[in-house]
Amino acid sequence: MRQASRKEQKDATQRRLVEVGLDFFAARGFANSNTADFAKAAGVSHGAVFLHFPTREALVLRVLDVFGDRLSAALKAAMQGEASFEGVLRAHLGVLRDYEPFYARLVQEGPLLPIRARSLLFIINASVSHRLKLVAEAEAAAGAMRKFAPHLLFNTWLALLHYYLANRDVFAPGESVLSAKGDELVAHFLDLVRKEAEKP
Amino acid sequence: MTLKCVSCGSCGFPMEKPEDFALGDPSQPYCRYCTDRAGALLPYEDVLETNARHYVETQGVNPEAAKAMAAALLASMPAWRDRPHA
Numbered sequence: 001m002r003q004a005s006r007k008e009q010k011d012a013t014q015r016r017l018v019e020v021g022l023d024f025f026a027a028r029g030f031a032n033s034n035t036a037d038f039a040k041a042a043g044v045s046h047g048a049v050f051l052h053f054p055t056r057e058a059l060v061l062r063v064l065d066v067f068g069d070r071l072s073a074a075l076k077a078a079m080q081g082e083a084s085f086e087g088v089l090r091a092h093l094g095v096l097r098d099y100e101p102f103y104a105r106l107v108q109e110g111p112l113l114p115i116r117a118r119s120l121l122f123i124i125n126a127s128v129s130h131r132l133k134l135v136a137e138a139e140a141a142a143g144a145m146r147k148f149a150p151h152l153l154f155n156t157w158l159a160l161l162h163y164y165l166a167n168r169d170v171f172a173p174g175e176s177v178l179s180a181k182g183d184e185l186v187a188h189f190l191d192l193v194r195k196e197a198e199k200p
Numbered sequence: 201m202t203l204k205c206v207s208c209g210s211c212g213f214p215m216e217k218p219e220d221f222a223l224g225d226p227s228q229p230y231c232r233y234c235t236d237r238a239g240a241l242l243p244y245e246d247v248l249e250t251n252a253r254h255y256v257e258t259q260g261v262n263p264e265a266a267k268a269m270a271a272a273l274l275a276s277m278p279a280w281r282d283r284p285h286a
Contacts, residue, residue: 076214116276119269122255123212129258151260 014052017042021063026101030060030109057114064106064113068120071099075128085135085145085193089157089186092128096161097178104165104177129154136193145193153193160185210234210247210279230279241279248274 020042025033035056039046053059078091096103110118133150140147148156161178164185168177207214208231215221215231222228222235230239234247241247251270255261261269274280 072214114272115269116272119255119273122259122261122269123251123273126254126258133258149260151258155259 010052013044013048017044017049017052017059018063018066021059022067022102025060025063026105029105031112035059061114061116064117064120067099067102068124071095071103072124072127074098075124079128079131082131083135083138085132085139086186086190088128088132088135089189092132092157093161093178093182093186096165097176097182100165100168100176100178104168107162107165125154125158132157144195146195148193156192157189160189208234208277210241210274210277211251212273212277234279244274244280244283247280 021038024038024041028037035049036046038059039049042049049059053062074095075092078095079088082088082091106113106117106121110121129150132154136145136148136150136153139145164171164177164181171177172180206226209229211231211234213220213231213233215226218224218226220231222230222232223239224232225239228235228239230241233250234242236242248267248270251274252263252266255266255269256263275283
């Protein structure tokens with residue numbers, strides 16, 4: 001009995017450390033933060049962090065895994081009922097806006113992160129790309145949109161979002177860049193991909 | 201708070217509907233993409249190939265880089281984490 005409750009306690013602490021990690025890495029970044037500051041933010045001793053995560057990388061990867069699970073579930077739920085190209089763009093944008101601080105860090109520091117962390121982001125984006133491809137094909141077949149190679153269509157949209165996210169401090173200081181610029185970005189992207197006759 | 205659905209123990213694919221599971225059976229630990237018609241787990245190389253192709257097709261990732269990324273993800277999955285040299 002005692003053993004089980006100690007394990008429960010350990011699991012609860014670990015979950016709390018992950019929650020702190022989500023805010024901590026979003027605010028401080030991955031490259032320029034250390035476990036001593038993380039321990040302070042979590043209100044535990046430096047050694048206690050390593051009782052739960054043997055290395056700094058293990059902590060970062062665990063936090064990224066949890067973030068990936070949440071982002072992925074949120075994207076799936078948001079895109080599920082969207083049958084239009086614009087609807088999927090807006091659903092994608094809305095979820096990224098909800099997760100913006102942490103996601104923006106991933107965009108800014110992605111190439112410096114361990115390959116498993118990078119692959120996580122790419123696998124999440126794979127599902128968005130696939131969804132976008134399905135609705136784009138349907139709209140192209142209906143004559144409303146030009147045809148594109150699916151990966152280029154998605155990468156062009158993502159490049160737009162990521163550019164604003166990577167430079168969010170200058171595009172929208174002190175606020176969510178996707179809230180401030182989201183409508184403009186969606187309208188611009190639709191303008192690029194829609195056929196001339198369909199443009200208002 | 202989102203509800204976490206069961207994910208494939210081989211590739212991490214989220215399995216929600218019965219048809220997502222091997223043999224259409226929600227008690228199976230792996231998804232339909234990672235298993236053969238009898239529900240048996242496919243060889244590692246096949247699963248790796250399928251996952252890597254996903255990166256290539258959806259985002260135009262270089263095939264070798266896609267393989268390295270897929271291998272990095274599979275290395276933490278229950279089906280493959282004890283595999284020597286992931």
